[in-house]
Amino acid sequence: MLFSNFKDTTSLRVTMQQAISTTYKYTSKKENTPTNRGLFHDFRFSLGYDNLQQDGISEAVGSLTVFLHTAGKGASCPYCGHFSHRLHSYYSRHIQDLEVYGHTLELVIKVGKYYCDNVSCPQKIFCEPLSFLARRYGRRSYLVEERIRSISLELTSRKASSLLQLFHITASSSSCLRILQQCGQHNPMHNKSIYVGIDDFAYKKGKDYMSVVVDQMTHMPIALLEDRNGEALDNWLARNPQIQYITRDRGRCFTEAINRIIPGVTQICDRFHLTKNMTDTMIPEIEKMIRQTKQKLKYEYPDRDTASSLILQDIFNMGDVRHREKLKIYRESLNLKMQGMTIEQTAAHLGKKSRYIYKLIHNRRIGAYLNEQQKTALKYVSELATIISAGCITRNILAQK
Ligand SMILES: [Zn+2]
Incomplete structure (x- = not known):
């Protein structure tokens, strides 16, 4: 923070001479803890504000407060520009400045209130402005505002707000946005882009x-x-x-x-939006064409029993190859048994061992050979068959029903 607001070396030298009065030798009251290691127990820092004179300094946990006052030789009225020496009273302005060695720095500046002696000025009493340090009514120095602005330009306001805390600057996300909004109040008048x-x-x-x-x-x-x-x-x-x-x-x-x-x-x-325009126009047209085709074809819907057997066929064909094979042999064995064949005859007919056929059909229900998906599907067979035979064949309509 040392003289960081002065650009060229000439003004820096001049300011250094003038700023001797605001150079502090500061000895921290903190103990030599492992975190600060005593490095900054005794340090000097200089505020580059040559118009201010020091009164004192105080330390709280992690923060420094520097008490200053202005020269008190009068000030110009900010409303009419009339210079006045006639003092009314004093008041303290609290201004946040950039950190000093990990300490928040607050400046408490005793400034004067003056009478404006210009009879045509509507303002009778005015406060001495600190235009070299901060804006009117501002609670932060220009340097702090500049830091908030530069960080907020790079990050979202919430991220900027939390990052600024690391720099010992308190600024809410709304403050970050507000400071950014002051950046570009006006659009550039001359723009040549075609x-x-x-x-x-x-x-x-x-x-x-x-x-x-x-x-x-x-x-x-x-x-x-x-x-x-x-x-x-x-x-x-x-x-x-x-x-x-x-x-x-x-x-x-x-x-x-x-x-x-x-x-x-x-x-x-x-x-x-070109693609969206195209699809928005095309989809209703395509749907219209599909409807026309269906009406022309007059699809023949299966009756309830046919639909039911077709659905069952599909359900029995679910699952992997071994599963389907086992289920097929089971169902065929059962059929042959119903026709009066013995187990040996069935086994010979299907090319399997009679022991295998016996184990397959003895005291077993079909549920033992179905997987969970097939069992679930079986519950809806009759309902589906009714819907399909009534004339609904699209998947969407089935799902809705
Ligand atoms: Zn005035």
Whole structure:
């Protein structure tokens, strides 16, 4: 933090001489713990603020407070510029500054309130501004704001907020966003790009929508507009008649505005929306064709028994080869037994050992040879057969029923 706000060496030297009055030799009251190892028990730091004079310093856990005061030789009224010496009172401004050796640094500055003697000025009493240090009413120094700004530009506001805590800077995610919002208040007036892309984004989801314009050659945003179908968009388009190509999505607001303000421009729809347009148009047409074909064919639906036997056939064909083979032999053996064949005859007919056939059909029900999937499917056979014989054959309709 030492003189980090001074750019060139000349001003640095001058400031160093002037800043001697605000150089502190600080001895920490902390014990020599393994964490601080006594390295910074005694350190010097200098605030580069030559307009301030020191009063004292105090330490709390992890934080330093430096008490300062201004020269007190009067100040200019921020409203009319009139210089005044007439003191009204004092008050303390608390300003957060950059950390010092892992300590949060707070400046408590005693500043004066002055009477404004300009009779035409509406302000009778004003506070001495600290414009070299912080904004009016600001609670953070410019350096702290700059650090918040530079970190927030790289990260999401929540991440930035938690990272800033490591730098001993307290800033909520909302503060990070607010400081960022002060960065670019105005869109650049002169923009020469002839090929731009435009899209909307939610400032507050479901409520406020804004538009962003991107230069398609540099891929950098060139304008943020306050709306997506209003005056700001119209004005921006009117100010940029050099545009020849605009890439946009399917938003009707953009199409209408472009057609109205710069009708000669070539509008390019992005690939995603082209595909979506195509499928949205084609799918109803294809569905219509399928319906026509079905009506012409007059599909012949099987009666209930045929449907039922077809479904059973399919169910018995589920499972792996060995499973299907075993089930097939079981069912055939049972059939032959019903026809009056003995076990030996059945075994000879199927080319198996009689002991195997005996074990297969003796005291066993069919459930013993079915897997779980087949058992579940069997429960719905009669219901499915009824639906199919009534004339519904698509899988969707079956699943619905
Ligand atoms: Zn004034």
